[in-house]
Amino acid sequence: MGLGKLRLSSFSLFVILLCQLSFSAYQMGDHPCHLKRDYSLTYRKEGDLVIGGFFSLFLKTSIYVDKLSFRIPPVWTSADSKYMIKHYQHFLIFQFAVHEINKDPHLLPNITLGYQLFSNFHSNKLALENSLIWLSGMGPTIPNYNCELQHKSVAVIGGMSSTLSMAMATMLGLYKVPQVTYGPFDLLLADNVQYPYVYQMGSRESTLHLTVIKLMLHFGWTWIGLVISDNMRGEQFFNNLKEEMTRNGMCLAFVERVPKKINLEHDESIKLFSRIIASSSNVIFIYGDTDSLFEFSILVNDFYLNGKLLITTSYWDFSIDVTKEMNHFHGTLIISQIKREIPGFTDFLRSVKPTVNTEDIFLKSFWEITYYCRLSKKGTVELLHYVCPEMDLVEGVYSSDFEKTIMDLSYNIYNGIYLLAHAFHQLLESDPKATSEFGKNPVLSWKLHHFLRCVNPDLDDKDELCGYAARMADERYDILNFKIFPDYIAKQVKVGEVIHHGKELNIHEEDVDWPEDFGQTPSSTCSASCGPGFRKTLQEGQPICCFDCTLCPEGEISNQSDTEQCLKCPEDQYPSKEKDRCLPKTVTYLAYEETLGMALAAVALSLSLLTTLVLGIFVMHRDTPIVKANNRSLSYTLLTSLTLCFLSSLLFIGRPTPATCLLRQTTFAIVFTVTIASILAKTITMVLAFRATKQVSKLRRLMGTRVSYFLIFICTLIQMCLCGIWLGTYPPFLEKDTHSEFSFIVIQCNEGSLVTFYCVLGYMGFLSLVSFTLAFLARKLPDTFNEAKYLTFSMMVFCSVWISFLPAYQSTKRKAMVAMEIFSILVSGAGILTCIFVPKCYVIFLRSDRNTLSLLKSKANP
Structure with missing residues (x-):
């Protein structure tokens, strides 16, 4: 596809022109123009085919820019190692999947998979820069120049959020590189014209709103607040949820759209939080991903939602800052797709040791930050002289820093690796000569697109799936309860599940720890429930969940709570004094006995x-x-x-x-x-x-x-x-x-x-x-x-x-x-x-x- 057919943003065109000018200057003998960052960490393992992995381990924070910012010299901001350290599991699951495929003699026989791992620090700019580094090979980062060894790199897995995926696709799409994203599904990335080479492993979450409704019906919550990210995903979820809530007689107390950038010192952020606190709803559902709601999670940590029960999905990682006090989130309910066991992953973790994997700089950084120790003379934590102990990940890592269970995004990465492996397998079966031509002719990697469209990314299903539209959401969800145990150990404990195929909700309430503000199961209603004998009378100008309770008229009863209409008793019965049931009438006449x-x-x-x-x-x-x-x-x-x-x-x-x-x-x-x-x-x-x-x-x-x-x-x-x-x-x-x-x-x-x-x-x-x-x-x-x-x-x-x-x-x-x-x-x-x-x-x-x-x-x- 030519450049004229691509709908590129002005920023993308600027990057391309800059790179071309820099490469011309490099050829003319001027100062070589290449990008070099001290924090641009990369770890490469060679193989016949190399897959790029772009993940978010640490966080590079940005500074708010206004008019005054141009009057002072720019301030250098380094990556903050305190954030997003738990996402090191993405690196591990990537390495484990490659290791597992290499051991399989049937999937890719006589071919070894390699990988090159990057940390983009959850920054769009660095994701774009790492994409350019990956395209340029092992040498200096020179635009439009590929090292010969780089021809082995045929595909990329990366994009924890849609914005990161779009930044990468802007550069990788120019070279038709297959890009598999592992973040939540986004309609923008599903645009086949603008992003024709992007394949989403995240599900559509088509039944997530139904899961929320089932949870609300189970606990009797009819009056909830909704906080969504201010983007297309948030609006689509809001529309689906609102329609289903109306059908079930539920109401939204408020809907707050959180912008991507929140100035924590601005009055507008305080007003946003004040509206949430002032709401009469005791239950708040928060929908968004880590990227779109990151600053909102900091806001929640700083101000504390007193008297509110939070419900969210596993895509919003409110615990990314491990140094913060997490008691605020104790009792939070998390809706997550069913976590499937990956055989052999625990055994693989036992083999991961920094003394064995000495070249893995990400393992080294993770280990030193976690234990606050040093592995070498120049460690990540240079102020301490404590030498790291000899242990593996399973034995030593604190539970609050590392999830041993497979998270949703990790499972998407695992499936993405196998998706590429099956595509390679299909390509080699259809074209046996491709094995010898890999590394010499990069155009052959473009043939992967056909097979990526027709290989089912879900290994549990055997039916062929052509067309790379995102998979429908898993019909099963786990209900997790975020708990803070003694010694500040945080765990996500499974307390129930939702099976939409059978329309079942199984939840063990005795296993649920509610927030400390609630001594028992919280209630969230606009008006107190009308008991039997009363009917609901809507309040003028208020939602249907806000009502008054009116006693049933003479001759009528209501035998259920929250009924809108009272019922007349049969002719041979009459209402009880409480008007909650019908009693049989006594047959009377002028009898001799009276x-x-x-x-x-x-x-x-x-x-x-x-x-x-x-x-x-x-x-x-x-x-x-x-x-x-x-x-x-x-x-x-x-x-x-x-x-x-x-x-x-x-x-x-x-x-x-x-x-x-x-x-x-x-x-x-x-x-x-x-x-x-x-x-x-x-x-x-x-x-x-x-x-x-x-x-x-x-x-x-x-x-x-x-x-x-x-x-x-x-x-x-x-x-x-x-x-x-x-x-x-x-x-x-x-x-x-x-x-x-x-x-x-x-x-x-x-x-x-x-x-x-x-x-x-x-x-x-x-x-x-x-x-x-x-x-x-x-x-x-x-x-x-x-x-x-x-x-x-x-x-x-x-x-x-x-x-x-x-x-x-x-x-x-x-x-x-x-x-x-x-x-x-x-x-x-x-x-x-x-x-x-x-x-x-x-x-x-x-x-x-x-x-x-x-x-x-x-x-x-x-």
């Missing part, structure tokens, strides 16, 4: 027995004048109907059935009609008898028994017709009233057609009103046994009771309504019995002197 039903039934039976007794008295004294004078046949009929009236009230007591619902109102109406009709017949008979005595007219013929019974029959027939219409159109029916009583199901009889029901009552009222009127007009008739007064009082009681019954019947419900009707039947019947027949019984038993025929004749003929 006090009211028992009392009413006893009164009804007593009155019916009393009426029967009165009927017996009248039968026994049927020949006495007082019984004869008041039409004893009508008296018998009246007493019999009264007895049935009292007994008809028993149909209203007990569990209603369809049969009792049909019979009780109609039976009551008919027998009471007979009673009223009998009273009406007695009243008419009495009036006609008086008129016949005075005027001796034909009215005497109307005093016969047949006429009276005919009148009773006609009145009763009319009532029976009304009841027949009622039963034929809309009859009473059995129903269960589940709404009137809060905790009861009332078994009752619905009257059906209320119009017909009131017509039946109105007809009885009409008959009683006629009887009352006639009796009232005849109350002063001069007859010894004139019962007009008694009939008047009885009808007055009857009308008063039933006139009072109508509004009371409308205002009462359920059992009270039934009891009211029974009470009206008994009182009205008792009033008739008392007013008409008690005076006669009084005369029969106590005033027998007045129950004589002579007295009757004397009163009849004054």
